[in-house]
Amino acid sequence: MELAKSFDPHAIEQHWYPRWESAGHFQMGRAEGADPYCILLPPPNVTGTLHMGHAVQHTLMDALTRYHRMQGDNTLWQPGTDHAGIATQIVVERQLDAQGISRHDLGREKFLEKVWDWKEHSGSTITRQMRRLGTSPAWERERFTMDAGLSEAVTEVFVRLYNEGLIYRGKRLVNWDPVLQTAVSDLEVISTEEEGFLWEIAYPLESGAGHLCVATTRPETLLGDCAVAVQPDDERYQHLIGQSVRLPIAERSIPIIADTYVEREFGTGVVKITPAHDFNDWQVGQRHHLVPINIFTLDAKINDLGPTEYQGMDRYAARQKILDALQAQGLLISAKPHKLMIPRGDRTQAVIEPFLTDQWFMSMEGLAKRGLEVVDNGQLKFVPENWTTTYRQWLGYIQDWCFSRQLLWGLRIPAWFDADGNIYVARTEAEAQKQAAGRSLSRD
């Protein structure tokens, strides 16, 4: 065999990769008595392209797989791609936008067809690029998070967790993107410091003996206030705890409560409590058994719980109108420039609204307990080791997982409702129908 005079990587790569693959050298090892060595490929987005981070990780996974394969281990490098719900949906939406088509006009079924088309068209880009990198996963076992088998596993997990009482439906504040009209994960929210204002608003005391001055950065959510709160030890206000104030504009009476969450030094030391529109206020509301009042529609306009003249107004238009009205009534004390953290959706740049919705949750406490045990007893190790600390902190303070999303592209929740709002969780619609004994059902 004659070696070329100089090294020509291109020719060699194109010669060997197809040979290796077609000869089955990447396939899952099944030898009797050999040790197993398996690596799961973190599934890249199905419509994505290979970036440097992938390339580094894939190189290292491939080196490990090849090393163990040559040591005689049974190897399985399990490949596959992720449907990447929101990321893929946005890509297709943008493409449609460019053609002047809105997904809302298209309707659910037609839109999903477009997404599947896009998946067929660009879905193999990244696996083709992985081949260029010389990787040796068991391509014959390639999976997709929405293929039949994985969908079945998802349904099975959902039904079992629901039957075990680990999945429940509840009202919760979520990060709501009013443009996408969906709950988004913390990962999809970027908080940055922006210029804003701190307004001081007078809430007249019901007793008629003056008013309380409330500091807020969000005057429009005043319509949903359920209380005002002060520090329990704050001698300026202690004598007022238990009394009520008259909520301006909404013209409701709300209590003055004491809670340690309030900072004496922030603004006037008196804050409005709006449990339906602020994560901290939600916690305060829970502690004081306040009934949250949601004043926004799904696209962040004032809903029909607001005063008639505000209904249908965008949140920022409503803010201005409320400030004008307060000014006119002599209740706007001051407006000071103020830097604050504003959360925005990483895809839409829209200001994220804490929003009260019906969502599905997974109880995490028990699951996390086992997750902690396995690092304590060494069954699971992190390299570098310091990540163990981070992992412990996360699992130690875990909250229930809100895992439902108001998206079109993804796996559907196997739950059906009847007209009375009863829930039927089942593996199939027929099974749900059987549980519902003849009532007509609609899917979540």
Added chain:
Amino acid sequence: MLDTWFSSALWPFSTLGWPQDTWALKHYLPTAVLVTGFDILFFWVARMVMLTLHFTDQVPFKEVYVTGLVRDGHGNKMSKSKGNVLDPIDLIDGIALDDLVAKRTTGLMNPKQAEAIAKATKKEFPDGIASFGTDALRFTFASLATHGRDIKFDLQRCDGYRNFCNKLWNAARFVLMNVEGQEIATAACEPSFADRWIVARQQQMLTQIHEGYAHYRFDQVARAVYEFVWDEYCDWYLELAKVQIAQGGATAANTRRILLEVLESTLRAAHPLIPFITEELWQAVRAVQTGLTDADTLMRASFPHAGDTADAHALDQFKLLANACRALRSSMGLPPGQKVPLVIEGDATVMAYAPYLQSLARLESVVAVAHLPTDADAPVEVVGNYRLMLKVEIDRDAEISRLDKEIARLSGEVQKCEGKLGNAGFVDRAPAAVVAQERARLADFKATLEKVSAQRARL
């Protein structure tokens, strides 16, 4: 709809066949290791752990290897809006400057950035990006994969590892040219110190590689391969092997065997990092070793175990002697082609190295003596108990004129330095470091002048 992370949280058991009780699920769960970035440790990794435990009573993986984040050569995060993204495929294939600029400036969220991005790209890559090939890119990634938080990607490293691939290629070609059609020993016979050394030194590399993989120190694996191939096999052993092959007979046949065996197992050891070049070369090597041209694949060959490293230092003394000869040649300004005799003071066992030194240091002859001549004016290098001197017959007149010129030049430099340092304005006003540097220059010139003057005096 379900959060995307819901289905990926089940990835370890769903892909292996759950809820069916498959062979793959039984055999491969828990998996060995998850290689991932720290940004999704909570969203993905922790959830996989919890749900896999809940449904299978097993951890999904025994280890999680958390890789660093890839940054550009200046340490910045790579992003479309910064315009510093590199596409791995462009590094493999190369890309022209215009195409790279077009790629970086299309589809920007803020099109106003296009101009600045184009300018920066043209400055950093005036000729576009060269084609490095997959193996060089993979080797670069491995060499950068420490346990740090960041992976600073540097194109020059890529260039260096492409050179490494060329070096390996050329070494293999050299070996094949020297063995094809020649007698190759089939069984081990009396090895030379050089043979014992290269074999043991290779075991040292293998130990480092096995340790590197066990602890996810891919940088250590890459370094072990690089240093062995470039610094030891190519720079030393190939040169020593030339000497042994020139001796002919059984020595040559055995040398050819070792050249091939060490190359063949090095290719196996390097394969997981650089799969393509090693496969191509290995096929050629196997064809010579076995006489068959349809070797299976390097992918399925066995990874070499690490053996005895006792002789890994067997070349240390020789290297010192050879380097001493090279230092002597350089200090005497000998042209590379000129062969000169070496005289070594010390015990005669050193003569075992003679033929090798003669070849590597371009010596006319090697003579061991009890005492170096005292009348000679040549410089001496000391290696342990040995003293080395090159015996150079010089053209007296030419040398005198050369030395005179050198003395004149050095005297001039000394004068200039002294002038500067004698100037109070300079000494007081110039930064202390500059003054110190000037003083050091003066001392250097004076010392050299003294040596050259002594040499001149002896003539």
